[in-house]
Amino acid sequence: MKKILLGICALGLFASCDPSKDSVSAPAPIAESQLSSDFKYTQLAMNDDGTYSESTTGNFFKFSSARVVTIYRLNASGGEVILSKGSSAGMFILKPSRGSDPNQTFYVRAREFDGSEVTISRDVTVEVPGDLTLEMKIACSDSGSKIWKWDTESFPGQWFAGAVWGNLGYTPGDAETFINDGNGVWWGCPPEDLTGQLQHSNTGVATGEEDSRAYMVFSEEGTITTYDAGGNQIRKGAFEIKDYDGTRKSVNDVAWSLGTMHTDAATILFPFKINGGGATPTDFEILELTAGKMKLVYADAGTGGWSEATWWAFKSESDGAGCLNNYDKKDWTWDTESFPGQWFEGAVWGNLGYTPGDGTTFVNDGNGVWWGCPPADLTGQLQHSDTGAATGEEDPNAYMTFDSDGQVTTYDASGNKIRGGAYELKFSADRLPMNDVAWNLGTMETDPGVILFPFQINGGGTKVGHFEVMQLTADKMKLVYAPDGTGGWSEATWWAFKAK
Numbered sequence: 001m002k003k004i005l006l007g008i009c010a011l012g013l014f015a016s017c018d019p020s021k022d023s024v025s026a027p028a029p030i031a032e033s034q035l036s037s038d039f040k041y042t043q044l045a046m047n048d049d050g051t052y053s054e055s056t057t058g059n060f061f062k063f064s065s066a067r068v069v070t071i072y073r074l075n076a077s078g079g080e081v082i083l084s085k086g087s088s089a090g091m092f093i094l095k096p097s098r099g100s101d102p103n104q105t106f107y108v109r110a111r112e113f114d115g116s117e118v119t120i121s122r123d124v125t126v127e128v129p130g131d132l133t134l135e136m137k138i139a140c141s142d143s144g145s146k147i148w149k150w151d152t153e154s155f156p157g158q159w160f161a162g163a164v165w166g167n168l169g170y171t172p173g174d175a176e177t178f179i180n181d182g183n184g185v186w187w188g189c190p191p192e193d194l195t196g197q198l199q200h201s202n203t204g205v206a207t208g209e210e211d212s213r214a215y216m217v218f219s220e221e222g223t224i225t226t227y228d229a230g231g232n233q234i235r236k237g238a239f240e241i242k243d244y245d246g247t248r249k250s251v252n253d254v255a256w257s258l259g260t261m262h263t264d265a266a267t268i269l270f271p272f273k274i275n276g277g278g279a280t281p282t283d284f285e286i287l288e289l290t291a292g293k294m295k296l297v298y299a300d301a302g303t304g305g306w307s308e309a310t311w312w313a314f315k316s317e318s319d320g321a322g323c324l325n326n327y328d329k330k331d332w333t334w335d336t337e338s339f340p341g342q343w344f345e346g347a348v349w350g351n352l353g354y355t356p357g358d359g360t361t362f363v364n365d366g367n368g369v370w371w372g373c374p375p376a377d378l379t380g381q382l383q384h385s386d387t388g389a390a391t392g393e394e395d396p397n398a399y400m401t402f403d404s405d406g407q408v409t410t411y412d413a414s415g416n417k418i419r420g421g422a423y424e425l426k427f428s429a430d431r432l433p434m435n436d437v438a439w440n441l442g443t444m445e446t447d448p449g450v451i452l453f454p455f456q457i458n459g460g461g462t463k464v465g466h467f468e469v470m471q472l473t474a475d476k477m478k479l480v481y482a483p484d485g486t487g488g489w490s491e492a493t494w495w496a497f498k499a500k
Contacts, residue, residue, distance in 0.1 A: 030110055036120050038066035039108050043124060057127050064089040070109045098129045132220055135244040137327045138289055141319040144220035148294060150191045150269065151315035152212050155182040163188025164313045167274045169306035170299045171252040179288045179295060194270055202278030207234050209269045216269055224267050237264030252305045257285040261296060273298055274310040291322025292474020320427025320442065320472045329403040331500035332477060334375045334452065336396050338496035339366040347372025348496045351457045353489035354482045355435040363471045363478055378453055386461035391418050393452045399500050400452055408450050421447030427469065435488045440468035444479065456481060457493040475499050
């Protein structure tokens with residue numbers, strides 16, 4: 001019986017190999033109409049609980065196809081951005097960047113055995129994130145992510161200068177006196193000394209946030225992630241800025257808070273109420289919020305004037321555009337306190353040996369500077385200008401206004417316009433290499449001759465329009481110009497400005 005079955009199988013096997021009985025032909029090329037018929041999709045939106053439901057403006061697309069397909073969109077320059085590749089079913093996300101047109105097109109491509117391709121398109125309407133509010137741009141930068149560190153330059157000139165956390169008498173006067181002069185501060189602690197303040201924490205254990213290099217990342221998605229100096233995550237939580245319109249609210253009859261930063265408990269760096277037995281507040285009053293500075297205060301509801309409150313001081317140096325124009329407009333003037341302690345202290349324009357060392361040594365110590373001139377003495381340097389005539393910019397109180405629309409305007413001390421033009425900033429949070437040293441933080445391109453005293457030193461009246469950004473914080477800006485190809489220690493020109 002077994003032998004009979006094997007024989008039948010063998011006959012069947014040989015029969016199936018007869019080309020006259022079983023002929024396979026190549027499939028016909030697919031037509032656009034066929035791919036359109038084969039490709040199906042459902043547009044979905046994500047619900048708060050993580051499930052999906054059908055939506056005519058959703059950002060998620062569940063698809064199926066009778067053939068393997070590649071799905072893509074086109075970017076602004078016409079390049080393909082792959083959304084799904086080499087699948088006959090699945091889900092892809094179509095979420096344009098902030099400010100994009102909600103009417104979007106995606107493309108579906110099928111490839112045949114002979115190498116030919118057929119592509120169809122689908123026009124859809126999707127949700128587009130709205131522009132960030134001003135306060136979220138300042139907190140997170142226009143890029144959507146921003147680093148905040150301990151402000152170890154807080155309250156300069158005060159006995160507690162460099163402190164970042166401490167206590168104060170609540171509403172000791174208006175907020176400006178606290179921000180500028182530390183009015184009301186009883187005590188403050190620098191980052192490294194926070195290890196001696198762990199009795200205020202909820203664990204009594206150091207986490208790494210007690211370090212001047214610890215930092216937080218604020219994200220436009222509404223999260224704060226804290227890290228130690230080595231980049232190891234400490235904690236993460238949500239945040240929201242409430243009641244912010246740029247004006248101060250009255251508290252205890254003084255102009256005080258700009259709004260409220262609400263967070264999950266224990267989210268920010270060293271998030272503890274002083275003398276609070278480990279309490280972790282969730283609602284902080286915003287006393288200062290600029291592109292480079294943030295000061296927060298916590299006081300229990302109903303706290304009276306001069307009763308105890310807790311304060312925090314943070315800074316950011318990663319948001320060049322925000323520091324330059326504060327996402328609105330910002331005035332800059334000559335930095336007559338430049339290079340303190342150097343023989344050229346207070347100089348604002350001069351020459352230097354290009355790339356004499358890394359950029360930080362130039363910014364902090366004036367490394368490489370050959371000569372410098374204070375503003376009032378610029379009237380004696382008009383041989384470097386294109387006209388030889390004073391314009392009013394040779395005054396310590398002359399200033400420039402940078403706005404978020406990409407325009408810069410210079411004024412004399414009385415506010416009379418001298419000149420104006422366009423600018424473009426390309427900023428890097430880390431120093432870029434030049435002549436084998438870590439040198440600039442990016443570049444600023446302007447219409448030639450726009451900034452204050454915009455002349456190349458010993459340049460025969462050359463008006464500069466290309467600057468290397470050496471420093472750009474909320475308070476300080478230093479620029480350098482050197483012709484392309486300038487070698488180490490060859491002559492370059494420098495400028496020093498400060499926020500007005």
